[in-house]
Amino acid sequence: MAEDTTSQHSRRDFLSRAAMATGLAGGYGAFGMIAGRYLYPARSAETAWLYVSDINRLSDGESLLYEAPDGEKITVTRSTTTAGRVEFVAMSSTCPHLGCQVQWEPQNSRYFCPCHNGVFNPEGVATEGPPADAKQSLKRYPAQVEDGLLFLEVRTERLVAGNQGKIIEAPTCGNGPGHDPCLSPIAARGKERPA
Amino acid sequence: MTATRWFTDRLPISGDQLRELTNEPVPNHLKRWWFALGGTPAYLFVIQIFTGILLAFYYRASAVTAYDSVAFITNEAAFGWYIRSVHKWAATLMIAAVILHQMRVFFTGAYRKPREINWVVGMFILMCVLMLGFTGYALVFEQLSYWGATVGANIADQVPVIGGFIKRMMLGGDDYNSLTLPRFFVVHAAILPTTLVLLLVVHIAIIRMQGVTDFKFKDETEEKSGTFHFFPEHFYTELIIGLTLMLILSALATISPAALGNPANPLQTPEVIKPEWFFYVVFRWLKLFSVTVAVLSTGFIVFAMIAWPFIDEQIRKRTRFKDASVWIGIGAVIVIVAMTVWEAVVKH
Numbered sequence: 001m002a003e004d005t006t007s008q009h010s011r012r013d014f015l016s017r018a019a020m021a022t023g024l025a026g027g028y029g030a031f032g033m034i035a036g037r038y039l040y041p042a043r044s045a046e047t048a049w050l051y052v053s054d055i056n057r058l059s060d061g062e063s064l065l066y067e068a069p070d071g072e073k074i075t076v077t078r079s080t081t082t083a084g085r086v087e088f089v090a091m092s093s094t095c096p097h098l099g100c101q102v103q104w105e106p107q108n109s110r111y112f113c114p115c116h117n118g119v120f121n122p123e124g125v126a127t128e129g130p131p132a133d134a135k136q137s138l139k140r141y142p143a144q145v146e147d148g149l150l151f152l153e154v155r156t157e158r159l160v161a162g163n164q165g166k167i168i169e170a171p172t173c174g175n176g177p178g179h180d181p182c183l184s185p186i187a188a189r190g191k192e193r194p195a
Numbered sequence: 196m197t198a199t200r201w202f203t204d205r206l207p208i209s210g211d212q213l214r215e216l217t218n219e220p221v222p223n224h225l226k227r228w229w230f231a232l233g234g235t236p237a238y239l240f241v242i243q244i245f246t247g248i249l250l251a252f253y254y255r256a257s258a259v260t261a262y263d264s265v266a267f268i269t270n271e272a273a274f275g276w277y278i279r280s281v282h283k284w285a286a287t288l289m290i291a292a293v294i295l296h297q298m299r300v301f302f303t304g305a306y307r308k309p310r311e312i313n314w315v316v317g318m319f320i321l322m323c324v325l326m327l328g329f330t331g332y333a334l335v336f337e338q339l340s341y342w343g344a345t346v347g348a349n350i351a352d353q354v355p356v357i358g359g360f361i362k363r364m365m366l367g368g369d370d371y372n373s374l375t376l377p378r379f380f381v382v383h384a385a386i387l388p389t390t391l392v393l394l395l396v397v398h399i400a401i402i403r404m405q406g407v408t409d410f411k412f413k414d415e416t417e418e419k420s421g422t423f424h425f426f427p428e429h430f431y432t433e434l435i436i437g438l439t440l441m442l443i444l445s446a447l448a449t450i451s452p453a454a455l456g457n458p459a460n461p462l463q464t465p466e467v468i469k470p471e472w473f474f475y476v477v478f479r480w481l482k483l484f485s486v487t488v489a490v491l492s493t494g495f496i497v498f499a500m501i502a503w504p505f506i507d508e509q510i511r512k513r514t515r516f517k518d519a520s521v522w523i524g525i526g527a528v529i530v531i532v533a534m535t536v537w538e539a540v541v542k543h
Contacts, residue, residue: 019432020435023438024434024435024438026437027438027441027442031441034274034277034278035249035278036280037273037274038249038272038274038275038277039252039271041248042271042272042273065404152423
């Protein structure tokens with residue numbers, strides 16, 4: 001009889017402790033979830049057509065680098081089709097392999113990623129290197145020209161400082177086949193190093 | 196067993212020592228809620244650190260970006276309005292709890308020998324908390340933040356001899372400029388919290404050295420008196436109080452979320468300008484007297500509050516008014532409440 005009472009007591013004690021622990025874990029867990037949700041950056045699904053540049057800024061085969069409001073870097077290239085129509089191709093300049101910045105090489109008509117020698121054709125499809133093995137492509141953005149002005153459809157997610165999108169002045173160093181467009185100055189610096 | 200051995204080989208501390216560290220015997224009178232007023236602000240301070248770190252992820256401390264970043268937190272970040280509102284309400288409750296804790300210590304005479312030093316530490320904690328309130332309010336960079344900081348700096352300027360120095364140190368120049376807001380941010384988010392943590396460590400260390408003041412109540416039998424263990428009994432209670440506080444804060448944040456006024460405009464002072472409620476009494480004082488008289492008298496009152504255990508000791512030694520502190524305390528509370536209410540109800 002006495003044993004039954006003790007066992008009932010310990011069971012009740014266990015259940016009340018379990019209920020308390022569950023309640024506390026649930027309560028504090030909920031606040032933890034809120035904190036996690038707050039910290040996880042929001043990704044806006046909204047897009048808008050944003051003005052980029054006057055089309056005369058680029059001649060045939062030339063490109064410019066544009067930074068969208070969400071921070072995405074986009075290479076916009078001007079080309080002329082065989083039918084003589086001027087076309088603008090806007091391609092994400094972020095390599096889908098490991099996120100390095102690809103470079104448009106007009107002399108080779110390709111995008112090149114210097115990190116792991118990834119190569120993409122003008123349509124953004126990988127043709128060589130790890131991105132080709134993984135059958136990856138560069139993301140393409142819709143572009144259109146109105147009254148001689150170039151517009152891109154990009155995500156409008158706003159950074160805290162209110163970034164509205166801008167053209168990034170590309171470095172003006174060598175654009176020979178492959179590798180970093182700033183390879184020449186780096187090579188020159190390398191020569192200065194003591195042997 | 197092997198795991199325990201692995202740890203004790205590297206951390207030479209036994210279970211008994213750990214129990215001794217955590218099982219501080221707590222007097223039974225601490226089960227009464229008004230004796231939890233010291234633990235409450237400490238818990239609220241933990242909430243402030245937690246929510247403050249979350250806010251700092253998006254807050255950008257410069258005159259150009261501050262207001263936009265607060266607007267981003269409030270309107271765009273998921274649960275940003277909630278985090279900011281909890282931070283604001285926890286600050287309000289923390290200040291209220293510190294003041295109530297100080298009143299409880301004052302009216303129970305718990306500041307008397309040998310606890311005078313801890314009263315002084317407690318006064319510095321109160322000032323630290325008030326400064327946290329002031330600097331935090333300035334960070335929003337809305338109209339009242341800007342003008343509140345400007346007025347605050349000019350009040351400091353009135354302090355004889357060192358006023359000019361304090362003002363320049365506060366603003367990072369002669370007037371509010373582009374260096375001011377980063378300065379307030381560093382003070383609010385780094386210097387004052389670190390100072391407060393150090394003061395709390397000293398405060399709690401002294402409490403543990405001296406033990407919690409032992410009170411006997413009229414309804415307390417021998418059986419009721421005595422102690423209970425800090426861990427797990429008191430620790431569980433603290434967890435439950437903490438969760439209850441979070442629920443209260445959540446309710447307050449939902450019912451009355453932190454608002455965002457117009458952006459700071461250095462060219463236009465708002466028609467009605469008031470600080471946060473905890474500075475109402477000083478603000479009203481400033482309206483009653485000239486700035487110099489108000490600043491000097493406030494300094495004198497603060498000094499008297501810090502030195503009160505020693506003043507009280509002299510009064511008790513040299514006069515027959517043994518309970519003078521109680522009557523002075525009641526008078527001070529009436530004056531403070533009256534001036535706060537007065538400032539709250541009038542427009543100017």
